[in-house]
Structure formats: C-alpha cells, structure tokens
Amino acid sequence: MSLLLSEHEKPTKAHYKILFMSWAGWVFDFYDLILYTFLMIPIKKELHFTDVEVSFVLGASLAATAIGGVVFGFLADKYGRKRVLQWTIFTYSIGTFLSGFSYSIFFLLIFRIITGLGVGGEWGTGQTYIGETFPAKARGRYGAFMQTGAPLGIALASVIGGYIAPVIGWRYCFFISILPAILVILIRKHLPESDLWEERNRLIKENRLTHEEIAQERRNKFGLLFSTEYRKYFILALVLAIFDMSAYWFTYSWMPGYLHEQRQFSIAKSALFMLVTQSGGFIGYFTFGFIADKLGRRPAYSIYSVIMALGLVMITTLWEYIIVYQNLILVCMFLVGFGTGMFGGYGPLFSELFPTKIRSTAMGTAFNLARGIQFFTPVIISIVAVNYGLGSGISIAALFALLTGAWIWTFPETKGRKLTATKIE
Secondary structure (H helix, E strand, O other): OOOOHHHOOOOOHHHHHHHHHHHHHHHHHHHHHHHHHHHHHHHHHHHOOOHHHHHHHHHHHHHHHHHHHHHHHHHHHHHOHHHHHHHHHHHHHHHHHHHOOOOOHHHHHHHHHHHHHHHHHHHHHHHHHHHHHOOHHHHHHHHHHHHOHHHHHHHHHHHHHHHHHHHHOHHHHHHHHHHHHHHHHHHHHHOOOOHHHHHHHHHHHOOOOOHHHHHHHHOOHHHHOOOOOOHHHHHHHHHHHHHHHHHHHHHHOOHHHHHHHHOOOOHHHHHHHHHHHHHHHHHHHHHHHHHHHHHOHHHHHHHHHHHHHHHHHHHOOOHHHHOOOHHHHHHHHHHHHHHHHHHHHHHHHHHHHOOOOOHHHHHHHHHHHHHHHHHHHHHHHHHHHHHHOHHHHHHHHHHHHHHHHHHHHHOOOOOOOOEOOOOEO
16 A cells, blocks of 8 residues: 555655645735735825725725634535645635725725635645645645745735836736746645545545544534534634734734835835845745744744744834834844744644544634634724824734743644644654
8 A cells, every 4th residue: 555645755846846836826815915014005096085995995804714613624624635725725726816996995805805715725725735735744844834935925915016016006016926826737636645534534445434433424523523523623723822822913914004104114115124024024934834843833833922022012112112224124024924933833834733524624624714813903003003003913922922922832732743644742
C-alpha cells in the first residue's frame, strides 16, 4: 500500500503544488480584503460617504467571512479540499472585481460581502489541505509558511492602494483583482486531492468504520463541533481566534488612515510604513513555524504576542515620545508586523485538535466566526477616534495580543501529533 502524503519523510513535488496553491490563494485573499482599507479614502471622497459608512462596509465584509468560513468549511469536508479551495478563490475574485462598479453604499456593501464570503472560506480550506498532507514533523513550518501570504497580500495592497490607485483610480484597482481567478484556471488540473480525505471517503464507502464512527458521520458536521467530544477544544479555539483577530483588526483596519489623517503622512508614506510592517510580518510568519516545531505551539504564541503588543504601544500611546527617533518608529512598525506571525500557528494547531471528518468545518468556523465578530472593530475605532484619535482605538489591539499569548496555555501541547483518516494520535 502506498504512503499517504502525510506519511512521507520529506515533502515531495505534490506537497509543493498544494503549498503553492494554498499560499497563492491566501496572498490574494488578504490582498482583496486589505485593498479596501487603502481605497476607503478615495471612495469616501468620490461617493460622499462618512467614516462610519465606509467602516460599516469593511465590517460587513469581515462579518461575511464568518458565513463563508462555515459554509465553505462544510463543503470542503463534503466535496474535498482541492475543489472547494478553487471555489473560494473564484468567489472573492469576482466580489472584488464587481466592487469597481459600485455607485452607492448598497452595491458596494453587497459586492464586499461576496468578497468576504470567499475570503472566509479560503483560509480554512487551504490550511486543512496543508495540515492533512504534510509530514507531522514539518506541519508547523509549512502551515506557517502558507501564512506568509498574508503580509505579501497586504504589501501588494499597499503598493496598489498607495501608488497605483492615485494614477488609475480606485475602480480599476478593483477590476485588476480578477487575476487570481485566472491563476486557478491555469493550475487547477495539476493539483492532487487530500489523500487523507479520500481515504476517509473510501472507508465510508467500504463500510469499514465502527458503528460509533458511522453514527457520527451521519450527524451534522457543525453540530459535532458542540458535541461532548469536541466542544471544549472548539470553544478554546474560538476564543483564541477572537482574541488574536481582535488584535489584528484593531491594528490594521484603520492603520493607513491613522498614519495619513492623525500623523499627517502622505498616502505614499503611509503605504511605505505599511510595507515595513509587512516585511516584519513575512519574517514573523516564516519563523513562527520553526519556533513552534522546536519549542512547541504554546511558547511560540506567547513570544510573538508580547512582541506585537510592545510594538503597538510604542506606535500609538508612546508615539509622541519616540517621534524624534524616526528609525525607532520604523523598528516598532516592524515589531508589530513580526508579532502577527503568531497567525502562522492556527493551521497546524487546529489540524492537530480536530479529526478528518470535521477538520475543515472546525477550522473554517472557529477562525472565521472570530473574524466575523470583527464587524464591530473598524466602527469602534472610528467612534473612539472622534474623542481620542485613531491611535487610541488602535492601541486596544495590544491588550488583545497579550490575551492571545495567555489564552494559548489553556490548550494541550500538540507539537508532532500524527493524523490519520479516522483519528488523531
């Protein structure tokens, strides 16, 4: 009997194809989501929206990621990781493309919700795909490497939103975002399916599951998350994701606006500083997996969360004290990005907590319900900013970063767990 992909000693060509597709999907996933934060200012001016209205649209797209995570997570457990990953990329690409046709708050809201649905589905499906196919001893680093797509996506959004948008206009920035869908068309035939998922389907068809497993297979996948067996870990995972997502979106939903409006940076300079954070993010994501595979999931989360909190306090609450040291501000922006590398732990951690039958559902639901709750984040910041400035709203992110680093210790250490078609060992 041939080895499953996850049983190989080292990654093969098939592994790297899976990694590239999942990674590329995540790059453009985050690009499409963050691009809007750079275009809020020109959209606001042309369509005469208020800060609360453009924040509401961003919040609605984040809320839609929760629905997308649940729906596409369920579909991936039913129809396969490869196929549904492609569906998610098509969905968010089309939503962003249509956003360029918006002439009212209603249509912009609808099109950004479509984008959010696809964005929500991509992460869980892609991370499940990688978690099930890569060798256990390397799962942490490759799951984290997929997350490097996030800072690259934000960096791309910074370039397009900060340098290209003033030249071609915000509508054309949305139009060119159909390109990820073309990527799917070009490489979809060359991808293998998750053989762990295929193995489980084969066991089901051949009636080789136990009576208890058959009974669970017939149950609603979403309902299983709240069963006695999985409820504890699902709630722990959801709270962890809520804390970390809050740290992230309190940081980034208004960061370009904070630098431009409160710190009087030009759009181009704001984009440059965002690129600094994302260079830190890329290194943070890239290194997190190695730290997590070496020291464990829990210590890695705590280290990175403290680094993120430190950087945030410096660029918000203590800005006036360090403004005379321009290079220090850049260092702190870099630390903020580096600390977000803890997001690289979710794919491996969730893969090791939940079995194949509900893995994608659990990942997509916990991660994206947490992101959906961030509907309130950009609105809260814009309200706080009325009296205290955008910096005060963004500084709340430091508290959530520290909560993330503390909450991870409610989990068992899962480093190196072996995954099979029916259970986790």
